Amino acid sequence: MTAPLTPPHQPHDSVWPPPPPTPPGPAGDPITAAEVVQGVVVTLVSAVAGALLGVLWLNLAPRVLLISDGKGVYLRNSEGESAVGADGTFVLLALAFGAVAALVVFLLRRKGGVPLVLGLALGGVLGSLLAWGIGTSFGPTDDVVAHAKAVGPNVVFDAPLELNLGAAGMLAWPLAAMIVHLGLTAAFGPHDPEPEPWNQPKPYAQGPGPS
Numbered sequence: 001m002t003a004p005l006t007p008p009h010q011p012h013d014s015v016w017p018p019p020p021p022t023p024p025g026p027a028g029d030p031i032t033a034a035e036v037v038q039g040v041v042v043t044l045v046s047a048v049a050g051a052l053l054g055v056l057w058l059n060l061a062p063r064v065l066l067i068s069d070g071k072g073v074y075l076r077n078s079e080g081e082s083a084v085g086a087d088g089t090f091v092l093l094a095l096a097f098g099a100v101a102a103l104v105v106f107l108l109r110r111k112g113g114v115p116l117v118l119g120l121a122l123g124g125v126l127g128s129l130l131a132w133g134i135g136t137s138f139g140p141t142d143d144v145v146a147h148a149k150a151v152g153p154n155v156v157f158d159a160p161l162e163l164n165l166g167a168a169g170m171l172a173w174p175l176a177a178m179i180v181h182l183g184l185t186a187a188f189g190p191h192d193p194e195p196e197p198w199n200q201p202k203p204y205a206q207g208p209g210p211s
Contacts, residue, residue, distance in 0.1 A: 031114060039115025046101055046123025046177075047130060053097050053173075054134025057161075060093070061086040061135070064159035068148035076156050087165045090131070091172045098124055098176030105181060112185040117178055124174030132169065135161050 062085040065076035101124070105116055139161035141147050151157045163169050 035113045035115045038109060039113075039119035042101075042105055042116055042119030043123040043126065046120065046173075047126035049097060049101070049123075050127025050130035051134060053093055053127060054131035054138075056093055057086075057090050057131055057135045058139055061089040061161060063140075065156050066144065066148070066159045067156050068151075068153050070153040073144055073148045086161060087163060087169065090135075090163055090169045091165070094124075094128055094131075094169060094172035095176045097127065098173040098178075099180045101173075102177045102180035102184065106184040106189075110185075110189050112181070112189055117181060120177035120181055121174040124177050125170060128170045128173050132163055132166075136163070 064086070066073050067076045098120075101120060105120060106112070109116060136142070140158040142160040144159065147157055
């Protein structure tokens with residue numbers, strides 16, 4: 001007489017134990033309303049800081065000198081690099097503003113998050129637009145003919161402040177902000193905990209044999 005075998009509809013215990021659950025990290029956390037508010041604040045503060053960028057660009061950018069002979073307006077120095085210098089000054093200032101903005105945001109909010117990065121990017125674009133508007137509006141007038149008539153012939157005067165490399169100028173701030181912030185977060189921000197190793201598989205336990 002033999003003992004009954006294990007019924008076929010009752011499976012044996014699994015040989016491979018299920019892996020332990022991995023605790024959720026910052027990357028997997030849902031975006032909260034507080035993080036969205038923080039991103040909006042970063043956008044607004046960065047946009048307002050563009051006014052300072054515009055004032056610095058207006059005062060630090062090299063001037064393009066013009067002169068009139070009473071019939072036409074000409075460059076005072078046809079081989080000058082002042083126009084390129086104005087663009088370069090704007091780009092360098094924008095890169096510095098983006099790096100500083102990213103550093104300040106990281107120091108205040110080390111955990112990071114998508115809303116903060118988007119706030120830095122959008123705020124950088126808005127700040128660059130405001131800086132460009134301030135520099136061109138408060139600089140020398142763009143009515144060159146009227147300006148030449150006002151100062152008279154053979155008198156050197158400043159050309160209007162222009163940003164020829166518009167795309168590079170508008171993207172310098174947001175790109176610098178995102179790159180610096182992501183680099184700081186990857187190097188010094190909180191990291192996800194390492195998952196625990198799986199347990200060793202249990203040996204297969206065969207059912208009871210015949211008596």
